[in-house]
Amino acid sequence: MSENYVYYQGELVKEDDVKISIRSKAFNYGLGVFEGIRAYWDDENEQLYAFKLKDHYERLKQSAKTVNLDFDLSVEDLCKGTVELLKKNNCRQTTYIRPIVYNDSLDIGPTLDHADVKVVMYTQPLNKYAGKSELSVGVSSWRRLSDNQLPPRTKATAAYLNSALAALETKRAGFDEAIFLTEGNHVCEGSGENIFLFKKGKLITPSTSDNILEGITRELVIKLAQEELGLEVVERSVSRTELYAADEVFFSGTAMEVTPVVAVDHRIVGTGHEGEVCRKIKDLFFDLTLGKNPKYVEDCTPVYDK
Ligand SMILES: Cc1ncc(COP(=O)(O)O)c(C=O)c1O
Structure with a gap:
C-alpha cells in the first residue's frame, strides 16, 4: 500500500x-x-x-x-x-x-x-543519481539510435532499452557509465545524460544533429559557459579519441546534474580529477537551482506558499 x-x-x-x-x-x-x-x-x-x-x-x-x-x-x-x-x-x-x-x-x-x-x-x-562524484566511463559497442530509427530527441520510453543495454555492458566491464557513439562513429551522449569536453580554452559538445537528446541541462550549461564564464562553446561532431585527449570531460542532465568524467576507456582525462571549468559550472548550477541567482530565478518554481 x-x-x-x-x-x-x-x-x-x-x-x-x-x-x-x-x-x-x-x-x-x-x-x-x-x-x-x-x-x-x-x-x-x-x-x-x-x-x-x-x-x-x-x-x-x-x-x-x-x-x-x-x-x-x-x-x-x-x-x-x-x-x-x-x-x-x-x-x-x-x-x-x-x-x-x-x-x-x-x-x-x-x-x-x-x-x-x-x-x-x-x-x-532523488539525491545523487551517479552514486560517485567522479566517473570512469567506457564507450559502448551499442550504437545510439538515430533520428530515423527511434528519434532520441523525443525521449521515448522504448529508446531506453538502447540506454539500458549500453549501461549494462559498460557496468559489467567495470565502468560507472556508458558513452554512446552514433552509427557514424561520432560521440553522442551517455545513457541518460549529455556530454561536454573542454580543450584548449573551448567547451565542445556534440551537435543536435548527432542523435542526442536536446538536454535542458545541456542548454543551461552552454548558457552558463558563455555568459558567466565567457567561454567559447562549440557544438559539433566529436571523435572518440578527442575524449581521451581532452583537458576535461563532464556530463550534464537532470538526474546526473553536472558530474565530472575523469577517465574514458581507462585513459585518464586531464589531471584525473574534476577540472576547473566543470567545478565552476557545477557551482553556478547548484546555486541557481536553489533560486539564489536573480538572473535564473524564473527557472525555479517555488512549491510552498510563504
Ligand atoms: C539520453 C539522455 N540524454 C540526455 C539527457 C539529459 O537531458 P536533460 O538535461 O534535459 O535532463 C537525458 C535525461 O533526460 C537522457 O535521458
Whole structure:
C-alpha cells in the first residue's frame, strides 16, 4: 500500500488507484514519451523549487506530437499539476518528477493512431543519481539510435532499452557509465545524460544533429559557459579519441546534474580529477537551482506558499 499520490489525467489520485493493464500498448511495445524533472529542496528557507518546469513540459508536448500521442493538457496545466502533486506528497527533500504520456490502448499491434493517450506523473526522492562524484566511463559497442530509427530527441520510453543495454555492458566491464557513439562513429551522449569536453580554452559538445537528446541541462550549461564564464562553446561532431585527449570531460542532465568524467576507456582525462571549468559550472548550477541567482530565478518554481 502506497500513501503516495500521483497525477493521473489531470487529477491527483492515490498511487494504488492507478492501474495499467498487461495488455496496454505502453507495456507491450513501449509506446510512450516521458520527462525527468527535479525539484530542489532548500533547507535554509524550507522551500522546494521545481526546476525548469516549462522547458520540460514544452519538450514533452513536442515529443508527444512527434510520435502522434497528442493530449489536451497544456504546459500550464502540467506545471500547475506538478506543483500540486509535490505539495500533496509533502515533498521536503530533493525530488525527481516523472511524467509519462503513453498509449494505453489494449488491442494487439504496435499502432499510434486512435491511441488511448494517458498522462501520468509520480514523484520520487532523488539525491545523487551517479552514486560517485567522479566517473570512469567506457564507450559502448551499442550504437545510439538515430533520428530515423527511434528519434532520441523525443525521449521515448522504448529508446531506453538502447540506454539500458549500453549501461549494462559498460557496468559489467567495470565502468560507472556508458558513452554512446552514433552509427557514424561520432560521440553522442551517455545513457541518460549529455556530454561536454573542454580543450584548449573551448567547451565542445556534440551537435543536435548527432542523435542526442536536446538536454535542458545541456542548454543551461552552454548558457552558463558563455555568459558567466565567457567561454567559447562549440557544438559539433566529436571523435572518440578527442575524449581521451581532452583537458576535461563532464556530463550534464537532470538526474546526473553536472558530474565530472575523469577517465574514458581507462585513459585518464586531464589531471584525473574534476577540472576547473566543470567545478565552476557545477557551482553556478547548484546555486541557481536553489533560486539564489536573480538572473535564473524564473527557472525555479517555488512549491510552498510563504
Ligand atoms: C539520453 C539522455 N540524454 C540526455 C539527457 C539529459 O537531458 P536533460 O538535461 O534535459 O535532463 C537525458 C535525461 O533526460 C537522457 O535521458
